[in-house]
Amino acid sequence: MTFLEHIEELRAAVWRSVAIAVILIATAWFFSGRLLDALILYLLRGQKALALSPTEAFSARIEVALWTGGVVALPYVMFELWRFVAPGLKKTERHFAVPWMVASAVLLYLGIAFAIELLLPMIVRMLQSFATGQIEPRMSLLSLLHFSVKMAAGCGLLFQLPLVLCLLAWFGIVSPGVLARQWRHAVFFIALAAAVVTPGDGPSMLVLSAPLVLLYFVSLILAWAIWRSRWKDRHEPGWLG
Template identity: 35%
Template structure:
């Protein structure tokens, strides 16, 4: 069984990182050009959950308050679309960058992980769009009264939507990252179980950082993160490297995940 590749000098690591970043940038650039031709449709699609949540007798359009704001919004929408199209390339380059440090039997998981990473990221973004957006926008729109009308700018809406879509895409990678680390023996179910109380604290802090400064959106992100963490415990338990029989007997009570 061959081990990791020979240790590379730091300068070679930097050169390898530079090459892969250039490939990612080119992929995003190509995706940007493609997405730009569909920028109006992409933005209209992004707006649908918000428009459905706005009062029917209210202002059913977004506004822009600076001469260049609409143009810059379409540029940002195109960039977001470019990133979405380039996700498989970006994830492939990331995993290829870490692959030289793996054993040969570990590197065989590379392509399945790239495929699953893409599915999980896009699935997380879809969860944010299909589940979090409708409830979140309905909650915010419920504060409208006859004296307070929602007039949302394109800039603020796109910033809100982009942050949530990317955040949910990233957090849905948690079970897959756990699976990868568990296969390498770097993470064990017993460790995740012991750190659960700290993980809950970190999850709520992370949700506060990644979402806008309101409790409702933070909870909408924290709940899926808690579920994903519990899934990760069981993934590490079933798919992680097994300890010797005598060690397993000594730690039987410790390694079996318990309810939160």
């Protein structure tokens, strides 16, 4: 296949991905009002969010449609990416890439679900508890939505940790033995990342850090299996090395 044929194939893949994303975003628009109402009812427990400008409700529904359609379209975009790069990969790389892409999508959705189902309600209730007798905790619609998107996106990205560690082992960059011996540093950086994603209070940091630490140690087992299968001649002393 010539260079121009590769470019044409890439262009076709991009257009198919854009078309699917647009269709899903347009579909999500029809459900955006219900999704927005469900989010407000779930997080504010009976309170109503405030639309502080004439366009705020419309802008919020647009953002809900964009994020929902984009997240749902992501597996198809990854599939198109796979179709484009697969012919240039070795057989062993193709066997690794498919589970990696599936796991990436699953972990992303798990991270988003974790944020919405557990982390966000706890953080919102905790922040509202700081209101005094002369303060009525009310939230604007867009501020609540942006806060929720930040939490969900952050958790979705942080839940990719196992894939990062497995890739490091796959390419022989870092052995699982090194990762295991540096677990204290890993826990520290996990807590630091949790502080960036959350408001930085102790309870929400702990709730987010706990599954990430668990994922880290599960990842060590997976990284060890990958390391042993690909780098048998490179012995790394230490636990799981």
